[in-house]
Amino acid sequence: AQSVTQLDSQVPVFEEAPVELRCNYSSSVSVYLFWYVQYPNQGLQLLLKYLSGSTLVKGINGFEAEFNKSQTSFHLRKPSVHISDTAEYFCAVSEGGTYKYIFGTGTRLKVLA
Amino acid sequence: EAGVVQSPRYKIIEKKQPVAFWCNPISGHNTLYWYLQNLGQGPELLIRYENEEAVDDSQLPKDRFSAERLKGVDSTLKIQPAELGDSAVYLCASSFSQGWGNEQFFGPGTRLTVL
Numbered sequence: 713a714q715s716v717t718q719l720d721s722q723v724p725v726f727e728e729a730p731v732e733l734r735c736n737y738s739s740s741v742s743v744y745l746f747w748y749v750q751y752p753n754q755g756l757q758l759l760l761k762y763l764s765g766s767t768l769v770k771g772i773n774g775f776e777a778e779f780n781k782s783q784t785s786f787h788l789r790k791p792s793v794h795i796s797d798t799a800e801y802f803c804a805v806s807e808g809g810t811y812k813y814i815f816g817t818g819t820r821l822k823v824l825a
Numbered sequence: 826e827a828g829v830v831q832s833p834r835y836k837i838i839e840k841k842q843p844v845a846f847w848c849n850p851i852s853g854h855n856t857l858y859w860y861l862q863n864l865g866q867g868p869e870l871l872i873r874y875e876n877e878e879a880v881d882d883s884q885l886p887k888d889r890f891s892a893e894r895l896k897g898v899d900s901t902l903k904i905q906p907a908e909l910g911d912s913a914v915y916l917c918a919s920s921f922s923q924g925w926g927n928e929q930f931f932g933p934g935t936r937l938t939v940l
Contacts, residue, residue, distance in 0.1 A: 721865075753933065756916070802868075811856065811927075
């Protein structure tokens, strides 16, 4: 069965510093991968997705992620964070391109001034 | 374009009371999802609709939860009776179709507190 692991529950980082949020998944078949962001009291918004092709995916707000099949990872990165990036970030996997998303437990990114 | 609309945004009830949540998906989206998000957790799928048909309700606790999507547009999720453990955020999402990585658009959620 597929599962998603986000090892870091909280990541504090200073403004303008780079950040990496880690995501690992387990699946025996091909997967689609997603990163969503959730601002306080709001729903989830898609940052980026990997379906196929280039393993480096660029998303909104300057975020990017790299799909690594051998390490079953899909880590999210941003070279320089802003205060406004403070939010909860969720990694999700869809096995075999189905509708069913399995979400990780989330990583709370806190950007410090 | 309006996003997914949910109401109410917040609801506080006493245990054993009934409660209902309403969702209006993005216009034209035929697939609608209800998710449960517990504190500190990611969303978990409760039920998925294709038009007016519930095609996956395997995770819906049917003894107390029910849902409907009349006319294949708006949807209502009901809990009767509510229990303390039902306190959570209930998210609604919609998409054009059910497969191939189509993006699911989420509403702001309804935060339920059961006292």
